[in-house]
Amino acid sequence: MSDFFSDGFFNNINLQDSSNWATDFVQDVIIPRLPEAVAGHFPMELGTVLVMLAFAGIFVAVVPLLPLVLVLAERKVAARFQNRTGPMRVGPWGTLQTLADGVKLIFKEDFIPPQGDKVLFLLAPYVIFACSFAVFAAIPFGDGIPIPGDFNIGIFYIMAISSVIVMGVIMAGWSSNSKWSLLGSLRSAAQIVSYEIPLGLSILTVVMLVESLSMSKIVDTQSGGIFTWLIFRSPFTFIAFFIFFISSIAEVNRTPFDLPEAESEIVAGFHTEYSGMRFALFFIAEYANMFAVSAIGVTLFLGGWQGVLPGFDFLGGFPGFVIKTLGLVFLMMWLRWTLPRLRVDQLMNLCWKYFIPISFFNILGTGIWGLIFKEDNVWSIGISCAIIYVGLISAYAIAGRNLARRPEPQPS
């Protein structure tokens, strides 16, 4: 924990690092291919900026394709859970359905409520869209794939930038001049702000173990196969993973925490008044967010792009990372079709009375764990896995028998 707690937190933020890969790219790839007369005078700074813009362009092009796949996957998975087949008509097995929907949305009228705040109304989707894009900048996708924003405060940056989404939500709700939108956005704000706390605290357990905020460092420490993944590194990170995952579901406003978009109560929540391409932007941002949050969960707890076994590439590299992330996305969909929506008071109850105390307990435990085991070795990981195993078994067998059968106490 030395390198950023010792001397001035913000003085130590190393943003210079982030342009290194672009500079390297210009030096190693572009300049050798230029004619000699030009190469000597090639403006390094301009080239760096251009390379960065090009990579940003790749992201802007690729990330909207994610929802294209994820929306279809969501609909297909939802259909499977209800013994249906989902969209089947557009393209083979309905694979082009989202494309057709997108084209439809582009051609729809872009309605702006005349009584609303026009500037905020136009701006809000872009705020949300940009923020959910910016998160992708700091995610390590695979071995050798450059991370555009490889700061030494990577996870902190992600937390910060994903919090700005609330701003966009409130802007959208306020500027629509609609009660549904306003209520939806206020609910969303309350929910996201509340759940950011257990989210941050469970990330903190990881940061305490790794002693770094850098995403690439977090991945590097998990290189020794499945048991060095941070979820098994200590019993407290095991709990923290589930708190992180559930909080992140709340963070992206998905069922069972989809109060901001409760159809039966407030129509579509903060994007009730949006139509056409702006609505599509919300949609893209929502699914991109879902993917981003799962990717962060994989990076922090499930080994990132590191494989299951130390020597082999199984479930490793970029494909492995995507598979693990889509696994978490599937888990989200699975939960969506299992659980009914929470009430507002239940939502806050879960966050403030359960997740936050448990998260603090986790941090305390992780601190003690870090004092006992100065370095991760076979012993620490073995003891950790044993504790997780025994804990699960006892929870299933002993606690289950004792707790489940006792009658409910009468409400006082």
Next chain:
Amino acid sequence: MDRYIRNIYKGVYTVLVGMRITIRQFFEPNVTHQYPYEHDFEKKRNVREIPKGYRGQLYNRIEDCIGCKKCELICPVDCITITGDKLPKGEQLWDSMNVIHLKDGREIIGLIEGEDKKLNLDEEMTVTNITSRQGPQEVVDRLEQSGDESRTQTISGSEVSRVVTRNPVVFYLDQFDIDMSLCMYCGLCTEVCPTECLTMIDTLEGIEYSKFDRTDLIFNFDKQEMYGKDEAETEEAAD
């Protein structure tokens, strides 16, 4: 504290129970029926065959129709239009004939020799002058392949299920139109039909007959085709 821990346990436990139920459903076979593309009724669960007596599209076997207009009268939505009249006295479209329904579902239309006698189903019967243009396709094909000689056929009485005698047709039908876009599928017309020639098709063809043009839903069952030759002659004469 006890209640707190029990709450956590119950929360986790109930979520897991729910997830187990949903993931089981995930691997169940789907019940969706890709209906217009897929007519495989028996392979799918919960889908029966079309029941017998299903009220589908109306079909008139015009050869049997006597033009009584009872169906036109009883139709609550007036979807049947019949125009036609009796032929001048002494004229007839064809002589009386017998419709012999065989036990295997086929039917033969012709004249039974010695018709005046009472029919005895124990004996063999000889059918002459077979003109089964509306019988099952196999009979029609066989008649067309083998020339006039096969228009006489001997059938053993044990094969026959029933024999209907058809009176000589002394009328013509210019128009027998059923507008299926108006039809309400009550089936009253099929009940009043004295010759049971007006039926509702209870197979797939009687259910799926949607058209792109509404006028295509008016089905014509007139006798023009049957006496088309005579009409052509009269037209020539008129010219």
